[in-house]
Amino acid sequence: MAERVLVKGTEAIGEAAVRAGCRLFFGYPITPQNELPEYMSKRMPEVGGSFLQTESEVATINMVYGAACTGRRVMTSTSSPGFSLMQEGVSYMAGAELPAVLVNVVRGGPGLGDIQPAQGDYWQATKGGGHGDYKLIVLAPSTLQEAVDLIGLAFDLADEYRNPVIVLADGVIGQIMEPVTFPEFRDPDTLPKHDSWALQGAVGREKHVVTSFDIDPVVLEKMNFELVDKFERIESKEKRWEEYKLDDADVVITSFGTIGRISKSVVEKAREEGIKVGLFRPITLWPFPYERLEEIVKGKKLVLDVEMNMGQMLEDVKLAVKDNAPIAFYKRMGGMVPTPEEILNALKMELGR
Amino acid sequence: MTTRIIFAGFGGQGVMLMGQILSLAGMLEGKHVTWMPSYGPEMRGGTANCTVVMSDEEVASPVTEKAEVVVAMNIPSLLKFQDDVIPNGFLFINQSVIDRDSNRTDINVIKVPCNEIADELGNLKVSNMAMLGAVVGGTDIVSTDNLFKALEKKLGSKASMIEINKQAVMKGYELAKASLVK
Numbered sequence: 001m002a003e004r005v006l007v008k009g010t011e012a013i014g015e016a017a018v019r020a021g022c023r024l025f026f027g028y029p030i031t032p033q034n035e036l037p038e039y040m041s042k043r044m045p046e047v048g049g050s051f052l053q054t055e056s057e058v059a060t061i062n063m064v065y066g067a068a069c070t071g072r073r074v075m076t077s078t079s080s081p082g083f084s085l086m087q088e089g090v091s092y093m094a095g096a097e098l099p100a101v102l103v104n105v106v107r108g109g110p111g112l113g114d115i116q117p118a119q120g121d122y123w124q125a126t127k128g129g130g131h132g133d134y135k136l137i138v139l140a141p142s143t144l145q146e147a148v149d150l151i152g153l154a155f156d157l158a159d160e161y162r163n164p165v166i167v168l169a170d171g172v173i174g175q176i177m178e179p180v181t182f183p184e185f186r187d188p189d190t191l192p193k194h195d196s197w198a199l200q201g202a203v204g205r206e207k208h209v210v211t212s213f214d215i216d217p218v219v220l221e222k223m224n225f226e227l228v229d230k231f232e233r234i235e236s237k238e239k240r241w242e243e244y245k246l247d248d249a250d251v252v253i254t255s256f257g258t259i260g261r262i263s264k265s266v267v268e269k270a271r272e273e274g275i276k277v278g279l280f281r282p283i284t285l286w287p288f289p290y291e292r293l294e295e296i297v298k299g300k301k302l303v304l305d306v307e308m309n310m311g312q313m314l315e316d317v318k319l320a321v322k323d324n325a326p327i328a329f330y331k332r333m334g335g336m337v338p339t340p341e342e343i344l345n346a347l348k349m350e351l352g353r
Numbered sequence: 354m355t356t357r358i359i360f361a362g363f364g365g366q367g368v369m370l371m372g373q374i375l376s377l378a379g380m381l382e383g384k385h386v387t388w389m390p391s392y393g394p395e396m397r398g399g400t401a402n403c404t405v406v407m408s409d410e411e412v413a414s415p416v417t418e419k420a421e422v423v424v425a426m427n428i429p430s431l432l433k434f435q436d437d438v439i440p441n442g443f444l445f446i447n448q449s450v451i452d453r454d455s456n457r458t459d460i461n462v463i464k465v466p467c468n469e470i471a472d473e474l475g476n477l478k479v480s481n482m483a484m485l486g487a488v489v490g491g492t493d494i495v496s497t498d499n500l501f502k503a504l505e506k507k508l509g510s511k512a513s514m515i516e517i518n519k520q521a522v523m524k525g526y527e528l529a530k531a532s533l534v535k
Contacts, residue, residue, distance in 0.1 A: 006377050006386075032392060115392070143411075176415050177373065177388035179380045264413035339418040 004179040009169065010077075012144045012180050013103060014039035016151035017075050021186040022101070023049030024074040026063040028056055030082045031115040032171040033105035037077065057082040061089030068098035069210045071194030073155050077103035080121050081112060084129065090164060091130030095212025097227075099158035099194075101151065102136075103167045105174040108335035116335025117171030119257060122312035125166050126286040133224055135231045137165040137238065138285040142260040144178040150283070152183060159192045161234055168285060170308070172258040172337060240283040241292060245271070249278030250301040251347065252325070254293070254317050256282050258337070259306050265340035266306075270347060277347070285313065293320035300325045304347055308332050354409055356494055357417045359434050361402035362426025362447070367481030370507070371424070372403035374485060377503035378495040379407040387415035400429050407494060422492060424484060425451060426467075443491055445529075447484060463491050463532050470524045479514075479521035486525030491533060497526065 007015070014036050017025070025044055027037035037053065044051035054060045060076050067074040078086065083104045093100060106121045108114040121129075125138045137157050141147035147169060154165040197208055214220040242260070245267055246252065255263045260281035270277040280296055282289055297303050303325050305314045314329050321327055330346040332338045358375065362368040372388050379386040390403045404420070406412045423438050425431035426447045438444050440459045449468035465487040471480035482504075489500055501519060508515055 004380060006373075006380050006388075171392075172389065172415065175390055175392055177376060178412070178415075179386065262414040262416065268413065337416050339416055340414045341418040 002181045004181055006177055006179050007144065008035060008177050009144050009147060009173045009175060010034075010036035010105070011039045012148050013077070013151055013167070013169070014043060015182055016148040017101065017155070018043050018047055018049075019183055019185050020073065020152045020155040021188040021191045022073040022075045022155065023047065023188055024067045024072055025049065025051050026054055026060045026067070026074070026076050028054050028060050028078065028082060030079045032107055032117075032174045033077050033079050033103070036103065036105070036174075057085035058089070061086035061093075064100050064102075065089050065093050065096075065098065068093060068100045069199045071099070071192070071198030071200065073099075073101075073159075073188070073191060075101040075103065077105065079105045079107045079115075080109050080118070083121065083124070087124075087130035090136070091128075091132055091134060092212050093164050094130075094134035094136060095132060095223075095227075096210050097162040098164065098210070099155075099162050100164045101154045101158055101167065102164055103169065106168065106170040108333070114335045115171065117258060117308065117337050118333065118335055119170055119259065119308040120310070120312070120333070121168065122285060122307070122309060125168050126288070126316075134227065135163075135234070135286055137161070137163060137234060137287075138168050139165065140168045140257040140260075140283060140285050141173055142257055142281065144173070144176065145180045146283075147173055148180050148182060157238065159194075161230060162197075163230070163234070168257065170258050171335070235287040238284060239287050239289040239292070241289040242279070242281040242283060243296070244279040244281070246278035246280065246296055249276050251275065251277045251351070252297055252300050252303045253277060253279045253306060253347075254281075254303060254313070255279070255306040256285060256313060259308060262338065262340055263306060263343065266343045266347065269340055269344050275347070275351065275353070282313070288316045288320070290316070290320040293317065294322065294324060297321050297325040302350060303327045304330060304350060306330045306338070306343055308337065355412070356407045356422065356492070357420040358405045358407070358422040358424065358488070358494075359402060359420045359437065360405070360424045360426070361400060361430030361434050364399060364401045366401075366426045367478075368401050368426060369403050371481050371485045372405045374500070374503045374507050375488070375495065376405050376407070377506060378499040379405070381499040381502055382495050384408060385410060385412045387412045389415040400427070400433070402430065402434075422488065422494075424488060426481075426484065427451065428453070431455065443488075445484060445488055445491065449480070461491070461533070463487060463529050465525055465528060467525075470528075471521060474517055474520055474524070476517055479518050482518045482521035483525035486522035487529040488525075489522070490526035490529030497522070
């Protein structure tokens with residue numbers, strides 16, 4: 001068995017990217033994810049890759065855009081305000097169908113907010129933070145091992161669908177330490193080459209064009225339809241979630257990321273008090289597992305959605321649950337992380353206990 | 354079994370390192386473990402704390418309201434966290450800095466003169482290791498074997514410091530054992 005190592009979340013994500021074959025990293029510092037670019041600045045030269053600290057997030061995302069045009073595995077990481085600055089480039093990349101992995105270690109907002117953990121970028125990530133019709137695949141890890149695993153998946157999905165993939169973490173995932181087992185190193189030479197479209201030198205072949213632009217609306221609409229087809233393909237194939245102790249549950253907690261794992265403690269504590277609670281945790285925030293959640297909540301007494309934002313995933317939960325069960329919501333914001341005890345109290349209030 | 358430990362003190366007292374070494378020792382012992390720091394501007398000369406959760410099962414929440422063990426390295430930490438100790442839990446007080454008693458009577462309070470122990474050994478920097486030794490002596494949460502292994506791993510690049518750190522750990526360890534017997 002591979003060795004378990006105790007690592008910080010940001011470093012776990014960085015090492016996982018290196019092992020997935022990422023050899024290009026561009027970034028600009030912002031708390032709480034600074035250890036990630038720092039790690040990559042040390043690691044990239046060791047594996048023959050390139051690390052570049054840019055002058056701004058706008059420069060970063062456009063360098064990622066350029067690098068992704070070559071079909072090589074490229075990543076950047078940032079935190080909320082930084083990701084907002086990147087949105088124009090993200091929209092361009094989605095339009096140009098470019099694979100890349102974007103890590104957002106979410107902090108308190110809006111605006112400058114603070115540097116503590118939050119989940120207020122759910123809408124930005126899942127509903128499109130930039131302009132135009134596009135979707136990003138959004139993966140939300142709740143443990144460091146899952147973060148490591150999802151980084152590998154993120155690169156694979158980005159390659160498979162030629163689409164940017166977000167790994168949506170938060171300050172807790174970024175800053176905690178936990179033992180993880182890293183996967184084996186992928187050999188960059190064995191990864192998808194993207195010869196059919198990538199810009200890797202045009203000598204002896206037809207020219208390739210990578211663009212999100214066409215002045216002719218007839219042609220652009222055709223590009224839009226092709227994108228929509230792709231998004232529908234992703235929706236039908238890539239929904240992922242975790243179910244925890246749902247079989248005999250009267251109450252379903254829905255939560256993602258860090259709150260997803262904190263909710264597991266709530267499930268345990270509630271069961272100690274005789275309240276049968278289970279957890280439904282979406283792992284892909286887009287595509288959101290609507291159908292499965294709808295199926296699960298039928299006949300349940302209560303669905304309690306818990307988030308570190310004003311109720312963003314709550315809208316998707318409502319779309320899934322419909323009128324199959326009553327929905328309650330518990331929130332913390334501004335960088336406050338709820339404890340299991342606090343969520344359990346909120347749950348008991350809702351149940352009138 | 355799950356044990357939650359809060360380490361708290363001034364930035365610079367080695368609070369984060371104590372938690373990291375204990376976490377590493379827990380991992381070497383085959384346990385599940387998380388280490389969660391407070392982070393932000395308050396770390397510069399203000400208070401710093403970290404929460405370690407160690408369990409036989411996968412750790413669900415890395416954050417907690419209550420703790421089986423609280424380690425207070427300074428007065429603000431004592432005031433902030435002493436009420437979070439569960440009944441019959443442990444409160445470790447850095448006696449060198451904290452000149453008062455806890456208000457709790459339903460828990461085990463162990464006072465550790467961290468600075469005096471470190472001073473006696475000739476290096477004030479190891480005062481946090483005296484405390485860490487006391488925590489392990491008081492709670493037996495990990496073996497001293499694994500604690501030493503973790504210490505060596507963490508201080509690998511400062512090999513010359515390992516021996517004195519171990520001595521500090523053992524002083525704290527024995528002091529905690531002795532105070533439990535009383």
